Amino acid sequence: MGEQVESSGVLDRVSSLPDHILCRILSLLPIKDIVRTSIISLRWRHLYASSVSIIDFNDGLSCQPVLTENDNNFLNFVDRFLSNPKQLSLECFRVNDYWVRKHGIPRDESYLRLNGWICAALWCGVKEIDIEFGFLDVFTLPTLMFNCHSMVTLTLNEGDMKVPSNTCLPNLKTIHFGCCTFWDSCSVLRLISNCHVLENLEFICCDFFYISELNIRNLSLKWLVLDFAAMYVGSQSHRDFNVIGIDTPNLVYFKYVDATVEGYTLSDMKSLEKADIEITLLNSVDYERATNLLKGIFNVQCLCLTIEDCSKTFFLTPLEPVLEFNNLVDLVIRNFDNDDWEGTWIVEYLHCTPNLKTLTLELVMERTSAEGFRSLPTTVPLCLLFHIKEIEIIYFDGEENMFEMISYFLKHASVLEKLVIENIGPREKEKSTVIEEVLSLPKKSKKCVIVTP
Known part of the structure; x- marks a missing residue:
């Protein structure tokens, strides 16, 4: 031309x-x-x-x-x-x-x-479909979409979804459901079971109706997110199911955000590497439910545990000795604003993690009435004596209870190499004074370096 x-x-x-x-x-x-x-x-x-x-x-x-x-x-x-x-x-x-x-x-x-x-x-052989329909009460998705051999990734956001009972998605590897309402919940669970190469599954703020148990079964699944944070308001749950069953033996990553349900049935997750657990405890009964949930992920290697204790009983209840995380090497513990943390409970939890190497604490306390230790632990956790090499404190308010716990760690951590203290925000003392007091605490490990960025 x-x-x-x-x-x-x-x-x-x-x-x-x-x-x-x-x-x-x-x-x-x-x-x-x-x-x-x-x-x-x-x-x-x-x-x-x-x-x-x-x-x-x-x-x-x-x-x-x-x-x-x-x-x-x-x-x-x-x-x-x-x-x-x-x-x-x-x-x-x-x-x-x-x-x-x-x-x-x-x-x-x-x-x-x-x-x-x-x-x-779909006729084009599309590999990824992302649908967001927020302005239609119920949208019946084309049957062709659930019998597509080319699709690898499916994302459905918002709206009431109807899933056909007969599906065939032989190459589907990723499913994301966000803010969806399933009136025929059994059909979507069958869809998951029938996807034989499925690796990633996410339910974010979804409603499930007319089922008492949310059962997820898939042998190929590696990544699972169940985030129902917006499904409860105060003490009222906004979902029909009260039991969660998970049979995913090859799962590598698991995220769970919710108030606790009545029962958990979790298969042995022998391949589980990382878990993010964020639970809200509404009353004293939820302590046992939370314990059952943690039992199901005992094989995890890296755990981020976030607890909102509305019942004000969780951190005051002794941990059951049946909890044991022998594979856990990296642990993060978080609480919510206005939730009192308890130093004794944290040390008791360390008894459940004998091989832990890194510990991160993101503890926020708004009330000065809480105590770091209700009683001084009689035995030192094995991980603190022999394995923990790094401890990170994300928030340090300069109060006595936090000093007490840091002092305990430094006194017993034999192989500790680094203690990092961030976001120092004292209420009564100058920051420089707080740092000097921390640096003056006795240390069992001669290799330990205290970092205050």
Whole structure:
């Protein structure tokens, strides 16, 4: 193709490039810029079909309350692009229904249009689908989506979802459900069990109705997140299930955020490397429930334990001797604002972790009435004597109870190499005075360095 001359006298060298180079250039552009190029000429309109691998509505549409000309161009672009799905190779399709609420768009017609786009993307052999429908009461997803052999990643956000009872997703490795409501909860659990190469599963703030037990079974699963933090308000739970069962023997990472449920049935997680547990205790009964949850993750190597003790009994209850984390080498303990922590409980917990190497404490205390130790422990944890090499204190308020616990650690930690104290915020003493007092504490380990950044 010969060089073209624009009216301004500038040579159009881009149009003279071969198709494969232009396709590569287009593939690097944001979707809204690709839409603009499609109106330049018939040649460019042909090229974008070979260059687009990702369609993302978040990038293509404006935030204006009404449809703009660019919005209409983008929607028409999607129509044209997906009109011949068998000729396309689409990697990712991210779609939302925010534009449906804009003035002048018929609701029913819009959702039929959305459904058609999803089906077309599936016919393209799409590998990743991300759907966020927040403005429709119940959206029945196309059956084709649950019988797609090309899909590797599925993300569903917001809205009431209906999952067909018969599914076949042989290559699906990642599922993310966010703020979804499942009225037929059993069907989504069957979906999980039938995904035989599934590795990552996340439920974030989802409602499950008409089931008493949330049972998750999958042999290939490696990453599991159950985050129901927004599902309880005060002392009232907003979910139907009261028992959680997890049968995932190859799980590597587990995150659980919730108030405790009545029962936990967790299979031996022999491959578990890391767990993030954030539990809210609403009454004294929850102590036993929390203990049962911790029993199920005894193989974990790295644990972050966050406790919101609304019952004010957890840290005052002696730990059961059945708790033992022989594989645990890295431990983080957090509490919530206005929750009293208890030094005796922390030391008792260290008795359950004989091989611990690093300990991090993020303890916030708003009331000065709490005590670091209700009684001085009679025996020193084995991990403190022989294994712990680093201790990090994230918040240090300069109060006596914290000094008492730090003094205990320094007195007994035989192989401690580093004690890090961050965010020193004393109430009555100057920061420099607090640091001097910490540095003057006796240390059993001669290698120990105290760091106060």
